[in-house]
Amino acid sequence: MKTIKIDIQQYFIIIVLFELGSAILVGLGMDAGRDAWIAILLGMVSGMVLFLGYFYLYKQFPEQSLTQYLQILFGKSIGKLFGFLYLMYFMYLAARVLRDFGSLLLSAVFVQTPIIVVNALMIATIVYVLKLGFEVLVRTGEIIFSLVVLLGITLAVLVLSADLLKYNYLLPVLGQGFLPVLKAAFPVTPTFPFGEMVVFTMLFPYLKTSKKSKALTVGLFAIMLSGLILSVTVAMDIAILGGHVATHVYFPLLAAVAKINLGEFIQRLDALVVFTLIIGGFFKISVLFYVAVKATQDIFGVKEEKKLIGPIGIVLILSSIVIAANYVEHIKEGLSIVPHFIHIPFQVVLPSLFIIVFLLRRKKLKSFASSPSTSTE
Amino acid sequence: MRNRRKRPIIRTHKKLTDMLADKKHDDPSSLRSKTISMETSKRKETAETVVGELSPILHVMVDRVKTLLGDPMDLIVREFEFELEQKVTATLLFLEEMNDPQILNEFILSPLMSLSSHKQSSPVPVDHVLHYIKQNALALGRVLDVETEDELVEALLAGFSVLLVEGNTKGLKLGTTGGKVRGIEEPSSEVVIRGPKDSFTESIKTNISLIRRRVRSKDIRIEKFKIGEVTHTDVAIVYLENIANPLLIKEIKERIEEVKTDGLLESGQLEEFIQDETVTVFPQFLNTERPDVVIGNLLEGRVGIIINGTPFVLIAPAQFIQFFQSSEDYYMRYDISTFLRLLRFSVFIISLIAPSIYIALTTFHQAMIPTTLLFGIAAQREGVPFPAIAEALVMEITFEILREAGIRMPRAVGVAVSIVGALVLGQAAVQAGLVSPAMVIVVGITAVASFAIPSFAVATSARLLRFPLMLVSSVFGFYGLTLALIVIIAHLTSLRSFGYPYLSPFAPIQTQDLKDSLFRFPITKLFKRPKKLSKKNQTRTQPYSVKKKREEETTR
Numbered sequence: 001m002k003t004i005k006i007d008i009q010q011y012f013i014i015i016v017l018f019e020l021g022s023a024i025l026v027g028l029g030m031d032a033g034r035d036a037w038i039a040i041l042l043g044m045v046s047g048m049v050l051f052l053g054y055f056y057l058y059k060q061f062p063e064q065s066l067t068q069y070l071q072i073l074f075g076k077s078i079g080k081l082f083g084f085l086y087l088m089y090f091m092y093l094a095a096r097v098l099r100d101f102g103s104l105l106l107s108a109v110f111v112q113t114p115i116i117v118v119n120a121l122m123i124a125t126i127v128y129v130l131k132l133g134f135e136v137l138v139r140t141g142e143i144i145f146s147l148v149v150l151l152g153i154t155l156a157v158l159v160l161s162a163d164l165l166k167y168n169y170l171l172p173v174l175g176q177g178f179l180p181v182l183k184a185a186f187p188v189t190p191t192f193p194f195g196e197m198v199v200f201t202m203l204f205p206y207l208k209t210s211k212k213s214k215a216l217t218v219g220l221f222a223i224m225l226s227g228l229i230l231s232v233t234v235a236m237d238i239a240i241l242g243g244h245v246a247t248h249v250y251f252p253l254l255a256a257v258a259k260i261n262l263g264e265f266i267q268r269l270d271a272l273v274v275f276t277l278i279i280g281g282f283f284k285i286s287v288l289f290y291v292a293v294k295a296t297q298d299i300f301g302v303k304e305e306k307k308l309i310g311p312i313g314i315v316l317i318l319s320s321i322v323i324a325a326n327y328v329e330h331i332k333e334g335l336s337i338v339p340h341f342i343h344i345p346f347q348v349v350l351p352s353l354f355i356i357v358f359l360l361r362r363k364k365l366k367s368f369a370s371s372p373s374t375s376t377e
Numbered sequence: 378m379r380n381r382r383k384r385p386i387i388r389t390h391k392k393l394t395d396m397l398a399d400k401k402h403d404d405p406s407s408l409r410s411k412t413i414s415m416e417t418s419k420r421k422e423t424a425e426t427v428v429g430e431l432s433p434i435l436h437v438m439v440d441r442v443k444t445l446l447g448d449p450m451d452l453i454v455r456e457f458e459f460e461l462e463q464k465v466t467a468t469l470l471f472l473e474e475m476n477d478p479q480i481l482n483e484f485i486l487s488p489l490m491s492l493s494s495h496k497q498s499s500p501v502p503v504d505h506v507l508h509y510i511k512q513n514a515l516a517l518g519r520v521l522d523v524e525t526e527d528e529l530v531e532a533l534l535a536g537f538s539v540l541l542v543e544g545n546t547k548g549l550k551l552g553t554t555g556g557k558v559r560g561i562e563e564p565s566s567e568v569v570i571r572g573p574k575d576s577f578t579e580s581i582k583t584n585i586s587l588i589r590r591r592v593r594s595k596d597i598r599i600e601k602f603k604i605g606e607v608t609h610t611d612v613a614i615v616y617l618e619n620i621a622n623p624l625l626i627k628e629i630k631e632r633i634e635e636v637k638t639d640g641l642l643e644s645g646q647l648e649e650f651i652q653d654e655t656v657t658v659f660p661q662f663l664n665t666e667r668p669d670v671v672i673g674n675l676l677e678g679r680v681g682i683i684i685n686g687t688p689f690v691l692i693a694p695a696q697f698i699q700f701f702q703s704s705e706d707y708y709m710r711y712d713i714s715t716f717l718r719l720l721r722f723s724v725f726i727i728s729l730i731a732p733s734i735y736i737a738l739t740t741f742h743q744a745m746i747p748t749t750l751l752f753g754i755a756a757q758r759e760g761v762p763f764p765a766i767a768e769a770l771v772m773e774i775t776f777e778i779l780r781e782a783g784i785r786m787p788r789a790v791g792v793a794v795s796i797v798g799a800l801v802l803g804q805a806a807v808q809a810g811l812v813s814p815a816m817v818i819v820v821g822i823t824a825v826a827s828f829a830i831p832s833f834a835v836a837t838s839a840r841l842l843r844f845p846l847m848l849v850s851s852v853f854g855f856y857g858l859t860l861a862l863i864v865i866i867a868h869l870t871s872l873r874s875f876g877y878p879y880l881s882p883f884a885p886i887q888t889q890d891l892k893d894s895l896f897r898f899p900i901t902k903l904f905k906r907p908k909k910l911s912k913k914n915q916t917r918t919q920p921y922s923v924k925k926k927r928e929e930e931t932t933r
Contacts, residue, residue, distance in 0.1 A: 009886060105856055109741055125860040132871040139870040139884035140863065146883070268744045271855055278859045337768060 005208045010138045011215065012222045013145045013202070014287065019226035020148075020343035021284025023193035025104065025231055025277050026334075027252045032184035034170055034243035035057070039185040041257045044227030046186070047194020048220055053351050054197060055216050058204040060358060069297040073357055080299050087295040089346045091316065096334065098122060098320040101281040103327045104251060108274055113371045119318050125312060126223045126286045130293070131306055134206075137286050139322045144279050152229075155257065158269065162260045188335075191343035192235035193230075194223060202291040236254050243370040250331065289316065422604050422689055429526045435468050437545045442470060452533075459480070459492045465506055469539035477555025481538060484516045484699030486549060507545050509814045519552025527741070534609075558583070564666040566833065569705040576666040581611050581685035588615055588669040598619075602633050608640035611685040612647065614670070620678045620906065620914045628875055629680055629693060643687045653873050658841045660834035661874045663692040663699050670704045694910075695872035696881055698894045700835035701725065712898040722829060722895060729825035729839045733850040733858050735819045737764045739856030753815075761811040766851035768812050772820040773843065775802055780824075877909060 006014070029039030061069035066086060069077030101122065102115040105143055110118060129137050159165065174181065200219075207215055237252040240259055246252045254270045261267040294309045324330035387618055405823040432438045439454055446452060458466045470484065492514050523529045536554035561583065562920060564576035577584045585599060596619040602612040604773050612633060616626060632651040641647060644664055652661040666688050671681045674692045682691040701721045706714035738746055740752065747753065769782060779798040786794055806812050823843070830836040842865065849857040872879035878888055882890035890907050892898040900922045908913070 006884060109854055109856060118853075119857070121857065121860060125864055128864055129867040132867055136867050139880065140867045141868070141877070142884040142886055143866050143880070144863070256715045264749075265747050267747065268742075271742050271745045275855055275859055278856060279863070282860070284861055 004135050004138075004206050006131070006203070006206045007204050007208055008214055008218055010142060012218050012348050013141050014138060014203070014283075015197070015219060015222035016229075017141055017148070017280060017283045018196070018199075018287050019193045019223065021227060021280040022100050022220075024231055024250055024280065025100065025253060026236055027237065027247060027249070028192070028230060029184050029189045030247040031188075033176075033247060034238050035174055035353060036184070036247070037236065038229040039079075039189050040180050040227060040231040040234055042185040043183070043189030043194055044223065044231070046190040047197065047227070048223050050190065050195055050347060050351075051219060051223060052216075053179045053221065053355060054201050055204075057351065057358070063205055063296065065203070065205050065294060065376040067197075067295045070354070071298075073317075073354060073358060073361070081311075083295060085102055085301045086294060087299060089342065090202075090288055090295060091312070091319065092342070093196065093286050094316055094322055095201075095319040096298060096330075096338070097281060097288065098328055099323060100315060100334075101278070101285075101318065103330065104254075105274070105275065107250070107327075108254065108270065111210060111350070116317065116321055118150045119320050121319050122285065122338060123144045125282065125315045126289055127309050129286060129307050132292055132367070134290055137150060137290065141283055143147060145282060146318065148276055151272065155269070155272070155276075158260050158262065158266065159240070159257070162262055164238065164256075166242075166261055167239055169239050169242045170235060187344055188339040191339045191347055194227065195343055195347035197223065198351065199291045201333075201351075229241075241254050250327075253255060282330075287315070287318075298323065336352070385474070393701060402907075408862040422486070425767075431524065431526065431541070431546050431548055431782070433544050433546050435466060435541060438541055439468055439470070441526065442529065442533070445526065446533070452464060455486070457486065457490060459489050461492065461506060461509070466543040468541045469535060471537055471539065471553065472533055475536035475556045476538050476553045480517070480553045480555060485538070485553070488514045488516055492644040494699060498816075504545060506542050507547055507549060508525065515549070515551065517551055517553070520706055521552075522550040523550045531609075531849075532597055543878070559921060561587070567665060567667050567670070567703070568832070569667075569703065571708045573667070573669050574706050575668060577668065577683075577688040577690055579686050579688060581683055581779060582689075584668075584683050584690065585613060585615070588671060588675075588681070591616075591668060591672050596863075597675075598632070602630075602631070604636050605638060608642070610641040612641070613683045615675065615681040615683065617675050619679060619910045620676065622678060622910065622912055625678075625875055625877075625910075629682070633799050640750055642814065644684045644689045644691045646683065647684060648691055653875065656869065658838040659697070659869065659872060659879070660700065660832070661693075661695055661872065661879070662693040664689040664831075664834065665692065666690075667704055673704060673707065674918065677906050678914075689702060695879075696874070696875040696877070697835075697869060697879050698883070700829070700832035701886065701895075703831045707900070710897045711897050718895055718897065724826045724829045725835065725839055728823050728830065728836070730858065730862075731823045732773060732819055732843060733846040736765045736847055737817070737854045737858055740851060748910070754813070756810065757815055761813050762810075763812075764851070765816070766847060768816050769819070769847055769851075770844070772806075772816055773823070773847070776820055777840075785889045859926075881909065882907070 027036065029036040031042065032039040046277060056071070057066075060196075061072070063074070070082045070086075074082060081346055090190055098119050099115075102119045105118050106113065129140060174340040175270070197219075204215070218343055233253060237256045238246045240246075240256040241249070241252060251253045257273045258268060260269050261366035289309075289312065293305050296302065296308050296312065297305050324333060388854075432441065435456075443452065443454075451696045453471055454471050455469040455471075456466065457469070458464050460930060467489070467687060469481070471481065485754070489510060503504050506524075523532055523539060529548055529550075532539055533548040536556065537550040538553045540551060542548075558580045559578050561575045561578055563574045575587065575639060577587060577888055589597070589599075593616065596617050597615065598618050599613050599615050602614075603609050604612050613699070614626075614629060614633070622630070629651075632649070636647065638646075638650070644662075648660075648664070648849045649655075650661045654661065662676070662682075663670075671690055671692060673682060673728075679692050679694065681694065684691075685868075701718055703717075703721075705911065706718060709717075739758070743751055758765075763771075775798075779794065782794050807817060825835045830839070846861055849861045866880075870880050870884050872880070878885060881887055882894055887908050889905050895901055901918065904916060904918050904920070906917050908915070
């Protein structure tokens with residue numbers, strides 16, 4: 001089988017696109033009101049700590065993905081069970097993001113179109129791209145990245161020149177003290193999108209071997225960059241819309257950009273944002289999708305990953321519709337249930353458990369890990 | 378006179394054959410030549426071809442050639458004789474219009490017929506006649522031996538003339554190829570304002586000479602192949618040995634050698650045989666009429682494939698971005714070149730998605746259109762009974778019809794087509810309320826844009842992709858359009874031309890190569906050749922800077 005190798009700059013681009021993919025759309029840390037941008041920065045820092053943890057695990061098993069080394073760590077059956085849980089998690093994430101985008105498009109553009117059509121179209125695209133191979137996805141990411149940067153710069157210039165920013169909306173900084181911000185920031189903000197870096201435990205092994213030493217710094221830098229972009233975006237949303245409105249609309253960025261009106265000619269640019277978001281969403285769902293495919297492959301011992309792409313795609317379309325009865329429910333779940341009961345266990349608790357187990361069994365594993373690692377490759 | 382001449386010919390013929398028969402027993406050299414020819418005949422027989430050695434009797438041989446070729450009217454058999462101790466009879470065979478009569482007369486017939494032995498001190502043995510006239514009489518660059526009938530016929534068909542001498546089992550093929558070929562003219566498909574004005578012709582020899590004249594490097598390699606069971610078309614690959622990647626050369630050679638077909642008429646056919654991916658609308662070879670383009674690409678480590686019979690030379694591997702570059706970009710200042718490249722690329726995008734954007738805007742995203750313009754468009758569309766997509770499809774297809782008609786029509790009728798196209802279909806359709814004027818503008822822009830793309834091949838891809846994109850955006854607006862574009866990008870990234878990524882240097886990113894992609898940096902800053910193409914010999918330019926002199930220094 002051909003093994004895919006990811007370059008270091010490709011890896012950087014994947015992380016940034018993945019982090020921004022859907023997070024830039026929804027208001028992050030909005031519980032902190034006008035200090036949401038600080039909450040995001042806090043989330044970013046703790047996300048980086050989580051990333052250190054994931055990276056530590058990867059260092060111990062540089063040739064294996066999460067679902068593979070779990071089987072070494074816990075033995076075949078329990079390892080597969082954990083792997084299966086993670087598979088469910090990845091697929092749930094993918095379905096959630098897909099639903100987010102379907103809903104966004106319905107509310108913004110296709111008011112009368114059934115959501116299943118919109119979602120199916122997205123999945124069809126992703127299935128096509130993934131069938132061409134993960135490498136194609138990564139390279140497409142490179143082009144998408146330059147497009148997104150271009151659009152981002154355009155939007156920033158337009159926002160600045162449209163004179164929409166009212167900085168006093170952001171003042172006073174930390175008006176109610178630090179506590180509300182901390183409350184808003186923990187434990188929810190680190191989990192989305194920074195904690196979702198846990199999917200990269202599946203992708204680390206594909207890094208080009210010569211570049212592995214740089215992977216940690218580049219990864220941290222990518223997280224920092226995306227955290228800063230998110231923070232600035234949220235600050236911008238608040239400065240345009242005001243703290244109250246920004247925290248209460250579903251898609252603050254859309255609402256903010258819609259306000260741009262230059263000379264009665266450049267207006268209603270929210271379609272441009274939607275365009276950017278479709279690209280970001282496409283990428284995020286694709287990565288989650290691929291990780292799910294990889295996990296399935298490891299757990300059920302399927303030889304050809306291409307055979308799994310179609311079926312998993314169908315499962316994703318259906319589950320994206322079944323996970324919530326309507327958009328309000330979907331958002332409610334996303335804000336209050338998913339972070340506490342799904343994100344935290346999978347992003348923080350289980351990985352910590354894995355690290356602890358690893359440290360306890362290190363000596364036994366040393367002798368054990370060396371032989372299967374060579375046989376699996 | 379005639380009779381007197383003929384008799385000695387027969388006599389000499391007998392004499393010669395007798396002598397030959399005698400010689401065969403004692404002369405080891407002729408024995409060796411016989412065994413060799415037997416070996417070759419054996420080899421040919423296993424390949425199931427009717428073979429013969431050449432018969433030493435002239436008229437037998439001539440008859441044999443005539444039967445093999447079906448006694449064609451353009452086969453000229455010129456018998457003559459000359460004197461070399463004794464009279465020697467010879468025949469010159471050639472196909473009439475494929476040879477240069479002047480060369481035949483001046484450099485073959487006339488020196489041979491005026492040949493006489495008094496220059497020679499010792500008599501020439503019969504089987505050395507060929508060797509002797511080759512050394513002394515034929516004032517010609519290309520003179521080669523022919524040993525079998527197959528070779529003889531092949532030589533005749535390739536435009537050589539063949540000289541047979543009574544009593545010899547060998548013949549000589551003479552490079553007298555001529556006949557009328559098109560001269561070197563200005564390129565018709567890649568016109569430039571500044572740059573060389575010559576272009577390739579249908580003749581592979583001319584084409585190779587055009588390249589050779591410009592690259593006086595000992596490292597240039599030209600390797601020949603023959604493709605086509607029937608046509609025996611000459612195909613040559615050209616590359617610079619010290620730059621091109623040997624693995625690439627090997628791959629190209631292998632692919633060309635594997636082509637088995639009856640005939641090869643144009644480079645497009647070979648392109649379809651040896652391309653990596655068949656199911657795609659994008660061209661995987663660059664084709665050009667311009668020698669300077671080929672050389673520019675050779676210098677970057679690419680390979681040129683020249684096919685006899687067409688002025689279009691293939692260049693492989695091709696990258697997507699090359700189709701937006703023109704050779705002129707390197708001859709003009711870098712700033713205008715960069716501008717033009719960006720323009721061409723945006724023109725490609727326009728010709729690809731302009732109608733789709735119009736459809737998406739008017740069908741789904743009316744809010745994005747500035748209000749006054751929106752009113753204008755709405756007013757125009759008020760009387761139009763069709764949805765935007767139907768309108769667009771009708772107009773685009775009409776345009777495609779006009780375009781095709783314009784190419785195929787005899788020139789005299791061309792005016793009629795443009796009148797019908799412009800007036801009847803354009804203006805009248807609008808006035809009749811069938812299409813809106815805005816739609817006509819969009820179609821017009823699309824059409825003009827597609828003509829501004831320097832490469833016809835990639836303009837065709839945009840032309841084909843336009844229709845599915847229109848359909849998608851009529852159903853799903855910008856969302857569908859975005860996804861469709863992602864699919865196109867993903868498809869492009871998955872393409873490879875001889876293993877080299879098609880979208881390089883953008884995906885995967887090659888920072889160094891980006892300097893000469895959508896942009897063109899000043900030539901003093903283009904230090905390196907494309908990274909992946911020329912692994913062994915990267916540096917192309919040494920850093921250079923002019924030491925500016927002050928006015929006093931130069932005008933003193």
